[in-house]
Amino acid sequence: MTDDAPDAQRRRLLIATTSAVGGLGLVAGSVPFVCALRPSRSAEVAAAPVEVDLQALREGEQLTVQWRGQPVCVLRRSAADQAQLLTDEAGLADPLSKESLQPPYVDPRLRSRRPDIFVVTAICTHLGCIPSLDTATTNQGYLCPCHGSRFDLAGRVYRDQPAPLNLAVPPYHFKGENLVVIGSDGEGIT
Known part of the structure; x- marks a missing residue:
């Protein structure tokens, strides 16, 4: 043993x-x-919040920046544009933005935190083309060049358009009067 x-x-x-x-x-x-x-590292940089200086942006002008590899437009709307958005809702598919992709803190009709500044991801909800700001017609807004979808200055799609939904609003917040941070809601949520 x-x-x-x-x-x-x-x-x-x-x-x-x-x-x-x-x-x-x-x-x-x-x-x-x-x-x-x-x-x-490049993916982290691409997903990082983007700061946009609004100081030189005048009424009716728009800046386009890249966030997460997507174009994001920042538009300064006039008081007349804002008033028109609140009155011309009859021809819209989703005027109260109930079906749209947007943060809960934006006004559902103006689709922004501040009435004069509109931030939107410029990718058409139909097939992913990039709509452009169309100010040449009386029906100002965004026009998708691929299949002709029209959106108002709040990114809301008009009825009977190829695009099924309003343009998406990314998370963002203001860091002072003339600085908007895209990609963060200011509370750590991206």
Whole structure:
């Protein structure tokens, strides 16, 4: 019986050592896989919030910036534009923006935090084309060049258009009177 005790003890030592080395190998082997799941530096930069200076933006003018690889337009609306948005709702498909993608803190009719500044992702909800600001017609708003979908100056789609939904409003907040931060609602939510 005493001859088996050293073999059992040696067996336990070998099992413990093999298990420890195997566990360390598993951890060391999984580190590259876990690191590969993290976004690259360029992806982190592309998803970072974007600050837009509004100081030089006059009424009727628009700036376009990139956020998450998508064009985002920032438009300064006049008081007349704002009033028209609140009265001309009869021809809109979703005038109260009930079906639209937008943060809960924006006014559903003007689709903005501030009536004079409109922030919108400029990607048509039909097939992903990039609508442009159309101020040449009496029915001012956005026009999609691919299939002709029309949107008002709040990004709301008119009835009987190819686009099924209003243009999306990204999360954003104001950091002072003339600085808007796109990609963050100011409370840490992106």
